[in-house]
Amino acid sequence: MSATKELKVRCWIDIDGKKFFGPGRAQLLILIEKNGSLSKAAKEMGMSYRKAWAMVEDMNQRGQQPYVELHKGGTQGGGAELTETGKKVLATFQKMNDTITKTVQEHTDEMLGLI
Amino acid sequence: MSATKELKVRCWIDIDGKKFFGPGRAQLLILIEKNGSLSKAAKEMGMSYRKAWAMVEDMNQRGQQPYVELHKGGTQGGGAELTETGKKVLATFQKMNDTITKTVQEHTDEMLGLI
Numbered sequence: 001m002s003a004t005k006e007l008k009v010r011c012w013i014d015i016d017g018k019k020f021f022g023p024g025r026a027q028l029l030i031l032i033e034k035n036g037s038l039s040k041a042a043k044e045m046g047m048s049y050r051k052a053w054a055m056v057e058d059m060n061q062r063g064q065q066p067y068v069e070l071h072k073g074g075t076q077g078g079g080a081e082l083t084e085t086g087k088k089v090l091a092t093f094q095k096m097n098d099t100i101t102k103t104v105q106e107h108t109d110e111m112l113g114l115i
Numbered sequence: 116m117s118a119t120k121e122l123k124v125r126c127w128i129d130i131d132g133k134k135f136f137g138p139g140r141a142q143l144l145i146l147i148e149k150n151g152s153l154s155k156a157a158k159e160m161g162m163s164y165r166k167a168w169a170m171v172e173d174m175n176q177r178g179q180q181p182y183v184e185l186h187k188g189g190t191q192g193g194g195a196e197l198t199e200t201g202k203k204v205l206a207t208f209q210k211m212n213d214t215i216t217k218t219v220q221e222h223t224d225e226m227l228g229l230i
Contacts, residue, residue, distance in 0.1 A: 006128065011124045
């Protein structure tokens with residue numbers, strides 16, 4: 001059996017030396033967009049509602065503008081949606097990640113062949 | 116005072132799901148090459164000799180070929196040098212990292228301007 005070799009890459013943004021936005025938060029925004037609900041997004045990520053809510057709060061407070069709008073109550077038990085800023089941040093992060101992933105893939109054969 | 120925003124990227128290689136080679140080990144190889152000594156390289160990294168030695172052993176055992184050759188004894192108290200494989204792995208990793216860093220830099224202004 002030969003070993004499984006993987007070339008990995010991770011990109012994220014720090015604000016004042018503290019993690020602010022990366023793949024996990026991008027995924028949370030994707031699932032909020034998809035579900036229109038923070039509790040459903042949290043569930044799909046296998047994360048507690050409390051933790052997902054804290055992530056949204058942190059983005060909304062430390063970002064230049066809020067990324068997620070939370071609606072209370074209603075027949076659907078409240079909902080969540082991305083703001084224009086949230087959509088732009090997510091799209092730009094995804095575009096950048098795609099470019100980086102392609103760059104890494106171009107080096108994969110050479111790199112893993114040597115390792 | 117405005118916040119310090121940084122876009123960060125990290126690239127590494129896993130073997131069988133376990134970290135094998137990344138920026139820390141690349142730096143250790145650079146310092147072994149520079150100093151010709153594992154103890155001096157460890158010192159310059161602010162790392163114990165024991166830990167640096169374990170990193171070298173892991174690379175030498177899990178890599179296809181050893182990356183570092185350790186020489187015992189002698190008037191200089193032994194020495195360390197990169198093998199041809201070690202040099203190639205380091206050079207390829209650095210080249211890949213430079214390309215990824217450039218890719219990230221091209222997205223920095225757009226990304227951090229939005230955050």
